[in-house]
Amino acid sequence: MQISPLEEYGLRCLIQVVRCQGDRNPVTIRRISEGEGLSMAYVGKLLFQLQKAGLVQGTRGVQGGYKIAKDPQVLTVGEIFRALNSLDEVCDKYTGDFESCVHAGTCGIKPMWDKLAQQMYGFLDKITLAEVAGPRLAAAAAEATRQDVPA
Amino acid sequence: MQISPLEEYGLRCLIQVVRCQGDRNPVTIRRISEGEGLSMAYVGKLLFQLQKAGLVQGTRGVQGGYKIAKDPQVLTVGEIFRALNSLDEVCDKYTGDFESCVHAGTCGIKPMWDKLAQQMYGFLDKITLAEVAGPRLAAAAAEATRQDVPA
DNA sequence: CCAATCCTTTACTTTTAAGTCAAGTATATA
DNA sequence: TATATACTTGACTTAAAAGTAAAGGATTGG
Numbered sequence: 001m002q003i004s005p006l007e008e009y010g011l012r013c014l015i016q017v018v019r020c021q022g023d024r025n026p027v028t029i030r031r032i033s034e035g036e037g038l039s040m041a042y043v044g045k046l047l048f049q050l051q052k053a054g055l056v057q058g059t060r061g062v063q064g065g066y067k068i069a070k071d072p073q074v075l076t077v078g079e080i081f082r083a084l085n086s087l088d089e090v091c092d093k094y095t096g097d098f099e100s101c102v103h104a105g106t107c108g109i110k111p112m113w114d115k116l117a118q119q120m121y122g123f124l125d126k127i128t129l130a131e132v133a134g135p136r137l138a139a140a141a142a143e144a145t146r147q148d149v150p151a
Numbered sequence: 152m153q154i155s156p157l158e159e160y161g162l163r164c165l166i167q168v169v170r171c172q173g174d175r176n177p178v179t180i181r182r183i184s185e186g187e188g189l190s191m192a193y194v195g196k197l198l199f200q201l202q203k204a205g206l207v208q209g210t211r212g213v214q215g216g217y218k219i220a221k222d223p224q225v226l227t228v229g230e231i232f233r234a235l236n237s238l239d240e241v242c243d244k245y246t247g248d249f250e251s252c253v254h255a256g257t258c259g260i261k262p263m264w265d266k267l268a269q270q271m272y273g274f275l276d277k278i279t280l281a282e283v284a285g286p287r288l289a290a291a292a293a294e295a296t297r298q299d300v301p302a
Numbered sequence: 303c304c305a306a307t308c309c310t311t312t313a314c315t316t317t318t319a320a321g322t323c324a325a326g327t328a329t330a331t332a
Numbered sequence: 333t334a335t336a337t338a339c340t341t342g343a344c345t346t347a348a349a350a351g352t353a354a355a356g357g358a359t360t361g362g
Contacts (some may be wrong), residue, residue, distance in 0.1 A: 001158060001232060003264060008245045011260060037247030041352050060309045061359025081152060094159045096188030108285035112278060113154060119274050123267060134259035192322050211339045212329025
């Protein structure tokens with residue numbers, strides 16, 4: 001029960017994407033890689049996965065890069081987590097030496113895990129990417145609404 | 152952000168220990184191993200770790216085994232989790248290619264992780280081992296108060 | 303249409319956590 | 333006090349996740 005690398009770095013990459021919203025071009029893997037101190041290969045992999053989940057949109061070629069595909073004021077950290085995690089159930093995952101869990105049917109702890117997940121996502125689904133992207137966002141958003149007038 | 156094997160199986164072993172409270176002898180690794188479908192080696196390792204955390208007390212030799220070391224009506228799932236996890240902070244753990252995190256000092260997401268942990272443990276610290284050990288506990292507790300009169 | 307940029311995709315290596323093995327120590331009972 | 337039981341402990345192996353490498357496919361601009 002702790003934040004995984006995927007969750008931490010995936011969120012951080014998304015924040016970078018959001019903060020570059022106002023820029024003339026979409027933000028590149030290279031730029032994010034430099035900004036976060038991660039390898040380009042790794043950032044590429046993360047963003048590709050986030051694209052498959054529809055959170056981000058990549059365009060190839062010169063002046064390509066990634067841009068956000070959902071409104072950051074609506075997109076929540078909870079949704080981002082779900083995009084990054086395989087959501088396999090404990091009951092199928094922790095079966096010991098057997099095919100299926102010994103406690104299937106009479107399990108006292110599954111309801112607790114479910115409530116815990118509810119609690120967690122109840123919390124994370126209330127935090128938007130915009131909020132966590134922090135103070136720089138307001139400025140970036142303002143830039144963006146200027147219709148990208150070239151300097 | 153999901154239940155780890157340590158957490159799932161550790162809790163399940165503890166539940167077994169609690170449920171055997173009323174028995175004449177402390178419960179053995181063998182017995183738990185059979186009950187949960189886990190190897191004896193693994194159960195041994197789990198319980199040993201829980202003993203180091205003071206949640207359980209093992210006695211060696213014939214008629215030895217494990218018994219609970221804290222009142223199950225007071226011991227919470229939160230405390231059990233803390234006993235099973237290394238509690239290293241994300242800031243020290245996810246530093247990318249650098250020695251320390253690029254965002255140290257100006258990090259917008261750390262406060263969120265902290266609040267999330269608060270939420271989680273706020274929930275888990277309210278659930279006692281007795282509660283999650285379930286219906287069989289009442290019977291076991293009754294047995295235990297009979298002062299272990301030999302059959 | 304050539305070359306540079308930049309994302310896409312799959313295969314591979316490394317690291318970390320999970321889970322096993324085996325030798326050791328303590329205890330109870332005959 | 334010998335023996336079987338049962339926890340203890342550290343080293344080892346395996347499996348899963350993290351992270352890397354490299355070749356391929358689009359796109360822009362000259």
